[in-house]
Ligand SMILES: [Zn+2]
């Protein structure tokens with residue numbers, strides 16, 4: 001034990017933090033394990049095997065982002081809906097109090113995710129034990145590992161021998177199917193549908209094809225979604241400066257850009273954007289092809305003034321060199 005640097009060791013037990021990350025938020029594994037052990041007497045499933053299983057899962061905690069595995073009384077669930085069939089049958093529900101999360105400001109565990117959507121899956125006693133300790137392919141984990149489901153805890157269906165595994169909601173709110181990327185809550189078929197249903201045509205097939213191609217490449221990492229923006233969507237167009245060749249304008253985009261937020265596709269309306277006019281309209285395809293390969297272009301899309309037929313590139317931000 002070193003006492004030279006007391007920022008890298010726990011004030012309570014004196015043990016060294018396991019990582020800089022733990023030290024930053026004063027998360028001490030030994031102390032957390034002690035807290036969990038001391039709390040063992042404050043809950044019970046009334047079944048020794050289940051209690052042991054929960055205790056064992058709790059003590060697997062290794063990082064501050066790990067789930068605190070819990071015994072969750074059934075009356076904590078609300079709005080329970082059955083989905084799926086046969087062995088895939090599960091229930092969607094709301095967990096009133098929600099899980100314990102480590103509050104990085106207070107340096108303690110709190111429940112801030114009230115009414116959290118979760119999934120319930122029924123097991124009998126023997127199967128639930130197997131699910132955790134015999135099955136080699138881990139289906140559930142308290143930690144983030146690949147596509148393994150993050151698990152919150154165990155509950156019991158009232159007046160039965162049936163237990164319930166409570167895990168993260170993995171079902172797309174739109175189509176009800178399992179997310180193609182569970183961790184990012186991203187549904188690829190729903191993305192494709194969204195852009196199909198919301199496709200705005202430019203009247204130029206080449207342009208539409210490029211835009212469509214760019215939209216198919218959008219994934220959960222994309223912060224900007226490229227599209228055709230009808231000219232009548234732009235208002236309050238004002239000159240803001242010049243770059244080496246062009247005059248740059250700002251405008252308000254009425255409907256605003258598409259974005260994926262809180263598991264749904266929406267638009268951020270009345271977005272202020274920057275416009276750059278392409279006075280040589282033959283260049284539009286060349287420009288779009290260049291943008292297609294540049295994911296850092298920060299461009300929302302392209303528009304066209306129907307009177308002048310001049311194409312307009314629409315940027316999120318455009319650095320204007322004033323002259
Ligand atoms: Zn400690």
Ligand SMILES: [Zn+2]
Nearest residue numbers: 172175187190
């Ligand atoms: Zn979906």
